[in-house]
Amino acid sequence: MSNKRYAMVLDTRKCIDCKACTVACKAENHVPLGRENYRNWVMEEALRGRYPNLGQEFTPGQCMHCANTPCKRVCPTKATGVNADGIVTVENKKCIGCKYCMTACPYNARYYNEEIGAVDKCTFCEHRILTGREPACVETCPTRVRVFGDLNDPNSEVSLLLAKHPHRVMKPEMGTKPYLFYLI
Amino acid sequence: MARLLEKKVSRRHFMGLSSCALATIAIGSQVKVLKALAKDGRIDAPTGLGSKDVYSSCGMCVNKCGFIARVKDGVIQKLDPNPEFFIRSRAMLCARGNAGVKVVYDPDRLKYPLVRVEGSKRGEGKFRRATWEEALDLVAKNMNEIKDKYSRASVMFASTEGTFSEHFFTQLAECYGSPNTLRHPTLCLSSNIQGFGATFGTNPTPDVLNADFIIMSGANRSEALMTPDSIDLLRGDGGKRKLIYLDPRFTKTSAKADEWYPIKPGTDMAFILAMIHVIVTENLQDQAFIDEFTVGFEQLVPHVAPYTPEWAATECEIPAADIRRIAKEFAAAAPRAVYYQGRRSSFMANDTQMRRAMAILNAIVGNWDTKGGLIPNANIELTKHDYLAPWYDEDIPGRLDEGSVTYLSEKDGAWPAFRDRALAADPYPIKGMMVYKQNPLASVPNRAKTLKLMEQMDFICTIDITMSDTAWYSDVVLPEATYLERQDPLEALGGIVPVVAFRQPCIPPMFESKESLWIIQEIAKRLSEEIAAEFDFTMEEHLHHQVKHNPQILEDLRTKGIYYESTEPNYGRTRGTALKTKSGKIEIFSQKYADNGLDPLPVYTRPTAVPSNRYRLLVGRHAYFTHGTTANNPYLHDIMPENTLWLNPVEAQKLGLKNGQMVKVRSAVGEEKLKLEVTQKIRPDSVYMAHGFGVLSKAQTNIYGKGGSDAALIEEKYCPISGNVAMHETFVEILPA
Ligand code: SF4
Ligand code: SF4
Ligand code: SF4
Numbered sequence: 042m043s044n045k046r047y048a049m050v051l052d053t054r055k056c057i058d059c060k061a062c063t064v065a066c067k068a069e070n071h072v073p074l075g076r077e078n079y080r081n082w083v084m085e086e087a088l089r090g091r092y093p094n095l096g097q098e099f100t101p102g103q104c105m106h107c108a109n110t111p112c113k114r115v116c117p118t119k120a121t122g123v124n125a126d127g128i129v130t131v132e133n134k135k136c137i138g139c140k141y142c143m144t145a146c147p148y149n150a151r152y153y154n155e156e157i158g159a160v161d162k163c164t165f166c167e168h169r170i171l172t173g174r175e176p177a178c179v180e181t182c183p184t185r186v187r188v189f190g191d192l193n194d195p196n197s198e199v200s201l202l203l204a205k206h207p208h209r210v211m212k213p214e215m216g217t218k219p220y221l222f223y224l225i
Numbered sequence: 226m227a228r229l230l231e232k233k234v235s236r237r238h239f240m241g242l243s244s245c246a247l248a249t250i251a252i253g254s255q256v257k258v259l260k261a262l263a264k265d266g267r268i269d270a271p272t273g274l275g276s277k278d279v280y281s282s283c284g285m286c287v288n289k290c291g292f293i294a295r296v297k298d299g300v301i302q303k304l305d306p307n308p309e310f311f312i313r314s315r316a317m318l319c320a321r322g323n324a325g326v327k328v329v330y331d332p333d334r335l336k337y338p339l340v341r342v343e344g345s346k347r348g349e350g351k352f353r354r355a356t357w358e359e360a361l362d363l364v365a366k367n368m369n370e371i372k373d374k375y376s377r378a379s380v381m382f383a384s385t386e387g388t389f390s391e392h393f394f395t396q397l398a399e400c401y402g403s404p405n406t407l408r409h410p411t412l413c414l415s416s417n418i419q420g421f422g423a424t425f426g427t428n429p430t431p432d433v434l435n436a437d438f439i440i441m442s443g444a445n446r447s448e449a450l451m452t453p454d455s456i457d458l459l460r461g462d463g464g465k466r467k468l469i470y471l472d473p474r475f476t477k478t479s480a481k482a483d484e485w486y487p488i489k490p491g492t493d494m495a496f497i498l499a500m501i502h503v504i505v506t507e508n509l510q511d512q513a514f515i516d517e518f519t520v521g522f523e524q525l526v527p528h529v530a531p532y533t534p535e536w537a538a539t540e541c542e543i544p545a546a547d548i549r550r551i552a553k554e555f556a557a558a559a560p561r562a563v564y565y566q567g568r569r570s571s572f573m574a575n576d577t578q579m580r581r582a583m584a585i586l587n588a589i590v591g592n593w594d595t596k597g598g599l600i601p602n603a604n605i606e607l608t609k610h611d612y613l614a615p616w617y618d619e620d621i622p623g624r625l626d627e628g629s630v631t632y633l634s635e636k637d638g639a640w641p642a643f644r645d646r647a648l649a650a651d652p653y654p655i656k657g658m659m660v661y662k663q664n665p666l667a668s669v670p671n672r673a674k675t676l677k678l679m680e681q682m683d684f685i686c687t688i689d690i691t692m693s694d695t696a697w698y699s700d701v702v703l704p705e706a707t708y709l710e711r712q713d714p715l716e717a718l719g720g721i722v723p724v725v726a727f728r729q730p731c732i733p734p735m736f737e738s739k740e741s742l743w744i745i746q747e748i749a750k751r752l753s754e755e756i757a758a759e760f761d762f763t764m765e766e767h768l769h770h771q772v773k774h775n776p777q778i779l780e781d782l783r784t785k786g787i788y789y790e791s792t793e794p795n796y797g798r799t800r801g802t803a804l805k806t807k808s809g810k811i812e813i814f815s816q817k818y819a820d821n822g823l824d825p826l827p828v829y830t831r832p833t834a835v836p837s838n839r840y841r842l843l844v845g846r847h848a849y850f851t852h853g854t855t856a857n858n859p860y861l862h863d864i865m866p867e868n869t870l871w872l873n874p875v876e877a878q879k880l881g882l883k884n885g886q887m888v889k890v891r892s893a894v895g896e897e898k899l900k901l902e903v904t905q906k907i908r909p910d911s912v913y914m915a916h917g918f919g920v921l922s923k924a925q926t927n928i929y930g931k932g933g934s935d936a937a938l939i940e941e942k943y944c945p946i947s948g949n950v951a952m953h954e955t956f957v958e959i960l961p962a
Contacts, residue, residue: 055459057447057477059848064323064860069303074859076866088475092873092905093487097480174305181306183317183450184459 045126045191047165048220049176050202051101055184058083058099062178062187066103069166069177073156080104080150080163081178101186103178104129104150104163105211105219112142112151120159126191127220128167133159147215165189192220280307280786282726284708285321285328286851287387288452289718290314291786292322294709294731301326301709301731309785312722312792315456320849324860328707329735333857333926334691335704336736347679347698350923357737357747360701364659365751367684367700368401371657374683377402378622380657381647383665385409389713389728390741392610393760394661394688395636397745399614400756404624405655408637411948412668415639417570419632419947420580423815424588426805427601430721431563432794433457435597438558440469440551442493442583444567447477449846451568467558469551471496471543473843474871474913475906484547487908490841490953491573491832492541496548497564497582498829499537502529503552504589511559511591519588521814521826528826540831559590561597569846572953577946578827581815585827588811594799601799602719605790608773610714615755622653630948631821639948640669641941644678660687661741662705666694666921667853670939670950671894688744691857692924705741706734712764715771715782725778725788727768740764823946832954835910839956840876842892843913844935853936856917857925868932869902871913872959877903880959887962890914890933892955894940897933898962912957 081103089096120135136159154161166176179187190199210219279294291310306318338360345351382398421428434457470482479485534545592598629642647655687696713728750757772778781788803809819825884903918932942951
């Protein structure tokens, strides 16, 4: 079987900041309680304009599963790696909790999980993908902001969306080559 | 619809197996908690090893979304949305639905029957663990004493929607012989039911998915989630859809709207009447529809003559040109257009008439029972559960709140009117309070009065899953099994596409919690043989009875978590049939209202002006909590740990107040302290706070001492027609704390 190149495409125009994705992720991945512990988040962007002419956007984020991984580069024990399908991984047992990767990640996507004694972050819900299910955040999102799939398959929904719509990535100037794409 | 259904299927099957290796799965914190509890002997070790999927319905809010519980080794690991529930919930779970798993494993949940320690005062929170036997005996003893000393009507029964088991509780009230049931509608939507009911004979559902043009007055659908509306608003036909949103606040719905108008609170009716004015003066109405299906259009035309857009502009602070344009766009989009009535319609004391105006506006452009308009609810029939309340020879008076409002619902009652009469023992005293999952201390305006009401009780019993404020002030607290642990009866969910839902236990009830039917049966047994006889059935028998006419319903629910007969709406069912109004037609002019001394056409009344140095207090919901019931949930608490008071920067500067500082908010009935949030997102004449904080119950350990309670501040004005509370008629003063 050929390898995948997993990616997520987000249409933030539909995001209502309901945070279903955040709670689903916490529950799915047993992320410890606490406001600092999360694998994904939704940013309430700064309010535009002045009363009564206002606008606001909400931007979900998580590990961008970069092709050029600053986190992996700084990991002294090779706990952080990238698997054959493009998913950036952390091997708990190898992680010594030095948190270099947390500093290196330009997206603040990593946190230290006290319960497992290792740095943790989004895995694209790899364990769910393996059984043919969508990532928890994708499945639960009410307005279907999030689409997940394989960019190596030109007919996948993610490929089709990217082919059809202009899009951007976060902090392109960092050269990380993220695989979370935001439709414009 | 069809398009979305296809998407559902492709979403389910879109992925093949991956070539990557299995990731290490973190040890579930739930398992840790359980193991620790089992070690202490506090619960049995998890049984039923192995994995299973259980189909059931969410109990975190009124929407009842379908989920699949992933259960492993007797522990609920995760609640996933049920794709089969697409028709209703669009196969999603919101933040609350996802947080449901913590309801079961929350250390703050009710675990055992509790009895207030003898000699302690209510509200001190001194409870001791009791056996079910003792607690139930105490409940029955007190109920019997009150009926002997006063009458059966002197025990009130307060309960809430959404549990699927509420009718067992109201049946208990009826069998016991009390007419005094108090349900949630007068704290929520009774003016909507009344206003739309008087016009259409029913409160219809807006076809959000297919409407091209939607106007909403404060129905904050991106935060006050209603399925499928909240989803369809964003997922429908994308660019074609236009959303006009009126709200004194910049909500998340404002952020998604095509046009947002910070309307002056309480003036929505002026906006609507002016729209009607434009439509009838420019002859944009659907005359053929009006002629065939309505009565009273000829009275409407002169009635709205004075309500010009120019007049409305000065009332509601929306430019006349915009009102004119919106009216024309609305009429042009009709019948695929809706003035969306929303659910919580407890804004002002004239709310019923305001909803009438909305209904009339929809009617004159023909937005009725047709694709993209207002659709009368369809329903799937279940076999009714019949019972015969025992006959008592004694004199039992009628409802305490009888005659307090024009249209009182016999089952629902009118909360604030009832409370006033109960406080005055007029015409008779109320001495016992049985509560099933309602939380009047958090939900009924003027908390101080509710506390007084509770003070005068000889006995209070609360059945709940959590130590609500009301439970905290009770004498006996009975722990119900949570929605993830219990079997609930089937419930037909009416709507554009009706479905049937139910709940089945994902795991057995933990600790000593019990299904509500069992609790009620045990109380019934202790009250009398006659009452017990009316509860002489098992849950299983009840379920089979409900589907006697069609066993497939239960079969589908057990295996798929939902039953439906069609995935497509059936438009136009009422065409050619008489509506449930007096005339059988849509009543623009209401003869019924005229006969009752009410305005037969909605007459605008200007809201009381905000006094100087005061602000109008607005309340509202958001997507993270349901009313006063879920703010203590650990996952949800992580998202929003407290509420704040919103104040416009211009006003903050005037008052010399800074963002983030603590402030005192004072109304005529109470004072609360909370953090100030200085934000552009609100009109300068109003302040806003979210519902669900400022709790009295110290057993809600995450949120006790955080934020302020809106119920403590809101005055108990109400709509004289429907009895619905008016939550936006309170003025407050803001002082540094
Ligand atoms: S679940 Fe979807 S709509 Fe809700 S916050 Fe997350 S991305 Fe936005
Ligand atoms: S893909 Fe899975 S791990 Fe990643 S953010 Fe979504 S739910 Fe969390
Ligand atoms: S909207 Fe959310 S809380 Fe309400 S039933 Fe659905 S998932 Fe549950």
